[in-house]
Amino acid sequence: MIGKIAWKNTWFKPLNTLLSIILLTASVSIISVLILLQKQFEEKFSSSMDNIDLVLGAKGSPLQLILSSVYQIDAPPGNIPYPQAETWMQNPMVESAVPLAYGDNYMGYKIVGTNDNYLKHFNLHLAEGIPFSKDFEVVVGAGIAKNIGLKIGDTFFGTHGDAEEGEVHDHHAYKVVGILEPSGKVADQLILSNISSVWNMHDHEHEDHSEEAHDHSDHQHAEGEEHHHEEINPHEGKEITAVLLKLRNNMAKMTWPRIIPQNTEMQAASPALEVNRLFAMFGVGISALTYLAYGIMFISGISIFVALYNTLKERKYEFALLRITGATKLQLLWLVLLESIFLCTIGFILGIVFGRVGLHFLSVSSQEEFKMAFNPFEFLWKEEGMLFAATLTVGILAAIIPAIKAYSLNISKTLANA
Amino acid sequence: MIKTQNVTFSYSATQKFHFPDIDCANGQTLLITGNSGTGKTTLLHLLGGLLQPESGEILINNQNIQALSTSKQDAFRGQSVGMILQKSFFIEPLSVLDNVVLASWIAKKSKVQEKALNILDNLGLKDHVHKLPSQLSIGQQQRVNIARALINNPSVILADEPTSSLDDENALIVARLLSDLAKEYQSSLIIVTHDQRLKTLFNHQITLV
Numbered sequence: 001m002i003g004k005i006a007w008k009n010t011w012f013k014p015l016n017t018l019l020s021i022i023l024l025t026a027s028v029s030i031i032s033v034l035i036l037l038q039k040q041f042e043e044k045f046s047s048s049m050d051n052i053d054l055v056l057g058a059k060g061s062p063l064q065l066i067l068s069s070v071y072q073i074d075a076p077p078g079n080i081p082y083p084q085a086e087t088w089m090q091n092p093m094v095e096s097a098v099p100l101a102y103g104d105n106y107m108g109y110k111i112v113g114t115n116d117n118y119l120k121h122f123n124l125h126l127a128e129g130i131p132f133s134k135d136f137e138v139v140v141g142a143g144i145a146k147n148i149g150l151k152i153g154d155t156f157f158g159t160h161g162d163a164e165e166g167e168v169h170d171h172h173a174y175k176v177v178g179i180l181e182p183s184g185k186v187a188d189q190l191i192l193s194n195i196s197s198v199w200n201m202h203d204h205e206h207e208d209h210s211e212e213a214h215d216h217s218d219h220q221h222a223e224g225e226e227h228h229h230e231e232i233n234p235h236e237g238k239e240i241t242a243v244l245l246k247l248r249n250n251m252a253k254m255t256w257p258r259i260i261p262q263n264t265e266m267q268a269a270s271p272a273l274e275v276n277r278l279f280a281m282f283g284v285g286i287s288a289l290t291y292l293a294y295g296i297m298f299i300s301g302i303s304i305f306v307a308l309y310n311t312l313k314e315r316k317y318e319f320a321l322l323r324i325t326g327a328t329k330l331q332l333l334w335l336v337l338l339e340s341i342f343l344c345t346i347g348f349i350l351g352i353v354f355g356r357v358g359l360h361f362l363s364v365s366s367q368e369e370f371k372m373a374f375n376p377f378e379f380l381w382k383e384e385g386m387l388f389a390a391t392l393t394v395g396i397l398a399a400i401i402p403a404i405k406a407y408s409l410n411i412s413k414t415l416a417n418a
Numbered sequence: 419m420i421k422t423q424n425v426t427f428s429y430s431a432t433q434k435f436h437f438p439d440i441d442c443a444n445g446q447t448l449l450i451t452g453n454s455g456t457g458k459t460t461l462l463h464l465l466g467g468l469l470q471p472e473s474g475e476i477l478i479n480n481q482n483i484q485a486l487s488t489s490k491q492d493a494f495r496g497q498s499v500g501m502i503l504q505k506s507f508f509i510e511p512l513s514v515l516d517n518v519v520l521a522s523w524i525a526k527k528s529k530v531q532e533k534a535l536n537i538l539d540n541l542g543l544k545d546h547v548h549k550l551p552s553q554l555s556i557g558q559q560q561r562v563n564i565a566r567a568l569i570n571n572p573s574v575i576l577a578d579e580p581t582s583s584l585d586d587e588n589a590l591i592v593a594r595l596l597s598d599l600a601k602e603y604q605s606s607l608i609i610v611t612h613d614q615r616l617k618t619l620f621n622h623q624i625t626l627v
Contacts, residue, residue, distance in 0.1 A: 001523040004512075008509075012510060020621045319511070324495065325566070327492065327496070411468050415463070
């Protein structure tokens with residue numbers, strides 16, 4: 001019954017109530033979106049980083065190399081000669097190595113040339129079909145299969161580069177042979193093939209590439225020897241984009257990022273290091289927004305306080321009345337607190353709902369731009385529970401002075417002066 | 419049944435009230451009159467337990483109400499005392515019916531919808547039970563107050579100037595209604611008033627000076 005009075009009172013002055021609720025909703029939705037974004041972002045980044053100690057790639061920005069190879073976000077810094085990369089891949093300190101060769105995309109989704117190690121390395125399983133084995137056979141990520149409706153047996157032509165509009169390679173069609181189970185990793189948004197598909201697709205370009213490769217490779221072969229070499233290594237002159245490495249040895253993890261650029265035209269970057277750098281950069285923005293949102297919550301607390309305090313004068317007769325019909329002082333205290341708690345709960349629920357709607361739209365646009373989707377239906381019980389606790393605390397603090405005033409009301413005096 | 423003995427009260431050292439003893443049996447009506455400043459409302463608040471007397475005893479159904487703790491007094495007041503105030507106060511957002519039912523819930527933790535409807539019907543408010551109190555006339559509001567005071571079958575009904583805001587005709591109607599209801603519910607009715615019109619109605623009177 002006290003609850004009913006509190007509830008009815010909440011809506012008896014709808015404008016005051018609305019103002020408080022809007023402010024609460026705004027702050028809660030901003031904070032919940034930030035919490036979800038940060039969590040899912042870090043989760044996506046960390047889960048894709050699993051098992052990758054170092055990334056081997058062309059010299060340039062290490063962050064760019066990591067973003068392009070591990071997260072498929074940025075353009076790669078350049079290509080590296082395959083034979084040279086192979087020497088490092090076959091190093092005994094390497095536990096597993098996944099080569100990546102970029103070339104084409106299909107409707108904006110990257111087609112990545114790699115080998116079976118990719119599936120093993122990221123612990124990916126096929127939902128249907130078989131892994132790619134022959135040239136131009138591809139396995140597509142769950143997200144792509146869902147978004148553009150690719151099925152086993154479908155064929156498509158890739159577009160050169162990483163832009164959706166570009167030169168279409170219409171002399172070879174890719175054929176879908178497998179679809180991956182959803183993993184929450186970047187593979188959801190990738191089309192995987194073997195490396196030679198990527199090479200063969202661009203074969204006509206490679207005729208002049210082989211010369212070029214020799215110029216800057218550290219293979220100091222005489223012209224005569226070269227023919228012989230190509231028979232042993234059929235990959236001579238071929239290029240790939242990057243290699244994901246898992247190492248057996250911690251020492252190598254420390255020393256390779258120094259040794260490799262000193263001795264080759266390549267660099268080795270640590271995803272953990274680069275991603276931490278990235279989070280540190282994001283962190284400033286996220287904290288600023290979080291402070292802003294808590295500021296709004298503080299203002300909504302003041303708004304609740306003012307609303308409750310202002311109505312105290314007219315409501316003291318209501319309180320006196322409750323007391324003469326037998327209500328205790330504590331029930332009055334509870335009544336005022338409850339009104340504030342109702343406001344905060346409504347504000348919190350609306351905030352969570354609007355936050356999710358916001359995140360959904362954010363996810364749609366980030367899906368288009370970065371091929372990165374966020375899940376608006378994830379609930380972080382701990383973080384959002386803390387947010388609820390914070391909201392309630394604001395509500396209770398805002399109501400405590402009005403509640404104590406109601407508690408300590410002198411009924412006789414109030415009625416005598418009526 | 420309500421009885422007092424040697425009740426005194428003072429707001430300050432210079433303003434001391436010594437009230438005459440009161441004895442009002444069940445079903446009886448006692449009219450307490452007096453000019454402003456003679457402590458009518460103070461006495462009523464003392465009887466209702468809203469103020470604590472300086473000395474003396476107040477017995478309601480042989481229960482000395484000062485002997486009770488504050489929260490027990492609240493509960494006792496809710497169950498045994500019905501108060502009708504000079505001005506009508508309501509929980510504004512609740513309907514007339516809910517305002518009456520609320521009093522039973524607070525006192526007895528039970529919602530007596532049927533009984534509340536009955537009382538309101540007896541008081542001629544049948545068509546208004548779902549309205550907000552602010553939509554009623556002053557006379558109607560006063561009757562809702564009466565219904566609320568009666569809902570818990572109180573042993574004592576304390577009425578503070580129940581007729582002062584009403585015209586002659588309505589004043590007499592309300593006064594008679596109260597005294598009839600007191601008889602019907604076997605409650606002791608105490609009316610505190612300076613309303614001269616009521617003096618002719620009741621024999622049992624005390625005048626404060």
